[in-house]
Amino acid sequence: MDGGHAYTLVNSAENLSPKHFSFHPAAKLRLQGTGFENLIKLSRPSSHFKSLIHAVADRYNREEKCFEFGRDQKIRLFLGLGDVLRITGLPIDGWPVTVNEKEVNVRDLCIQCFGTDKFLEPSKTAEKPKSGICLTWLKDNYGHLDENYVLKGQQLDQYVRATVLYIIGSVVLPSVAKTVSPIYLTFLKNVDKIGSYAWGAAMLASLHRCLQNVNKCTSNCLYGNFHFVTVRIEVIFIVSFC
Numbered sequence: 001m002d003g004g005h006a007y008t009l010v011n012s013a014e015n016l017s018p019k020h021f022s023f024h025p026a027a028k029l030r031l032q033g034t035g036f037e038n039l040i041k042l043s044r045p046s047s048h049f050k051s052l053i054h055a056v057a058d059r060y061n062r063e064e065k066c067f068e069f070g071r072d073q074k075i076r077l078f079l080g081l082g083d084v085l086r087i088t089g090l091p092i093d094g095w096p097v098t099v100n101e102k103e104v105n106v107r108d109l110c111i112q113c114f115g116t117d118k119f120l121e122p123s124k125t126a127e128k129p130k131s132g133i134c135l136t137w138l139k140d141n142y143g144h145l146d147e148n149y150v151l152k153g154q155q156l157d158q159y160v161r162a163t164v165l166y167i168i169g170s171v172v173l174p175s176v177a178k179t180v181s182p183i184y185l186t187f188l189k190n191v192d193k194i195g196s197y198a199w200g201a202a203m204l205a206s207l208h209r210c211l212q213n214v215n216k217c218t219s220n221c222l223y224g225n226f227h228f229v230t231v232r233i234e235v236i237f238i239v240s241f242c
Helices: 012-016 025-030 036-040 049-057 081-088 106-114 135-142 153-172 182-187 191-196 199-215 226-241
Strands: 066-069 075-078 120-122 130-134
Touching: 012 153, 025 153, 036 153, 049 226, 075 226, 081 199, 081 226, 106 120, 106 153, 106 182, 130 135, 135 153, 153 182, 153 191, 153 199, 199 226
Parallel strands: none
Antiparallel strands: 066 075, 120 130
């Protein structure tokens, strides 16, 4: 854990600010109880957000999966499922967010959920002719709907799926490419079942995977939900000094 690494922070939490994406009231109501309604309220990261993340990333112990602080690294901070539930409200139990990609026809899945697949980004590999859904496309097509517009039925379901995909790609399971995998539509086909999946557990696993990669120097990109990390650290300091 040598300090001083230069990281590239993919700060996608800012995508959820009203100037980037205005969430329709009907979608907020439909998402009540799923955990995603809490992320819609996500505040803009504080001014010291980037500095704090750059400082703590070097303190991650990939063997113990925790942050180590202090002169002798005796102060340890673990990020657990309970922390995810308390801070984000995302479910930590339920059906796992896993799928065998070889068994999913992405084109058919997109057509089933949105009526088209024309928004899919082309892949760089022949094995995957269609790749991710660009967050910019989701924002441009669903992020500026007038709140007085009446959404209902299939149109509402499509809007909710787009909204959740945008949140997934921004803060739950973000990527360096700033796209979100259409595979997640597998878990969004039935809008009423969205909250039945362990999104919080998937988020935590993704965050640890990112920290493992940067700690092994296989990547210099920080792309997990680091807004969650800063809140967890700030809570520790508040409790310690109160």
